[in-house]
Amino acid sequence: MHPAIVIEALEKTFQGNRRVLDIASLTVMPGEMVAIIGASGSGKSTLLRHLSGLARADRGGTNRIVVNGRCVQQRGHIARDVRQIRAGIGFVFQQFNLVGRLPVLTNVLAGALSRLPLWRTLPGWFPECEQERAHQALKRVGIEELSQQRASTLSGGQQQRAAIARALVQGAQVILADEPIASLDPESSRRVMQTLADLNRQDGITVLVSLHQVDVAMQFCRRIVALRHGRVVFDGAPSELTTGVLSEVYGSELPSPELEPAVTEAPLPAYARA
Template structure:
């Protein structure tokens, strides 16, 4: 079976000289839910942005990224038909990327812009069928009753669910979620991860989610890809990620990944180091 996502020889240097990605080679099958883990600065966000065609790899390199047989970029050049390819890629950002002053329903309807004539998208003229699709997506993520509110009035967890609803309306084949729970409390984090797992299961959507917390990766994703200093240092079953293995891969940075989030008395997220023996992841439219 051909993989839905193919990455070959992906290298990226930034202007400051940092070697952010080092010869990344990955295949991700249709319908997989994969966790991308790593300590801060390991290259997770950079990798996802390359897959979405938001950033180009090193010029003149042998890099190549394909989604469902369509080229995203090759040799450090974004493909000329990237808008068409990008319409199949839903991107869930850590900071939600909603337009705060617009109603939630309109923010979700943005996911349908790539299917509309330019004049309708420019005037935000959505028909009844498109509105029904957006309301159904909001219902699936549990916030249909918020559809008329301004996005700025929602909690962080609700805003992230609206962002996921936007990818449902988009009809994305691949959802890339970049630290989608990093700024959320534990209960909101659980809801967001369960929604991602459900659309992966029910819609057959391929989901790649970057995460800091290994316990959450193990709970929701059968496969984990671990990055360290821009390199893939582990690619396999999440059940194989023991504390000992993580410490051998990351050294002292492993504690950042081994820290489960627990609710404080005020409901905020605090971190508690585990005992040594304990171990329990807006698309651009048009």
């Protein structure tokens, strides 16, 4: 069985020579649900953006990222066919990345854009089969009755589940979720995480989710990868995540339920930039 995600010699340096990622090797197998934890600024979001080709690694090294058997980037160069590669990668942003003025169904149908000709999408004339697929995806995440509402009228948890439904319509084999419950109440957080866990267990979708809440990571994920200053300092089962390991990961900033991470802005999808 080939890995779902392969990371080799990934280095990323921001202005001022500040190294934000320094990952020698990391592999995720198909069907795994892996939590990425770490303090704010540890590189969690940056890592996910590199996996989807939204950010480019440092040039000149031997870095390589492969997702679903296809090279996303190598030696600091994004693959020319990265848009096609992204068709198999669902990205769930912290701030939902929905178009508020459009119906929920239309937002979810955006997941089908990569496989439809432009003339079928400009006026919103999605084929009946794609509309049925979108309705089924909304049913899977428990909000089918909200399909005709404007996305802006949904609660945060409902919007996040709509974003997950969009990834289902997309046909993603890998879902990258960047702090998907950061702004949600406990019950909405549980529903979103349970939705991701169900898709992982029932559909075999590989899920890589960055989380600030360690207890949630331990509850829903069978594997936890911890970052500190862009480096992997722990990779193992939740049962191995001791207080000593957490002290190494977070230092003096051990997480608490009241602590909220900074908001990460997500780019609008192409269909919403008009």
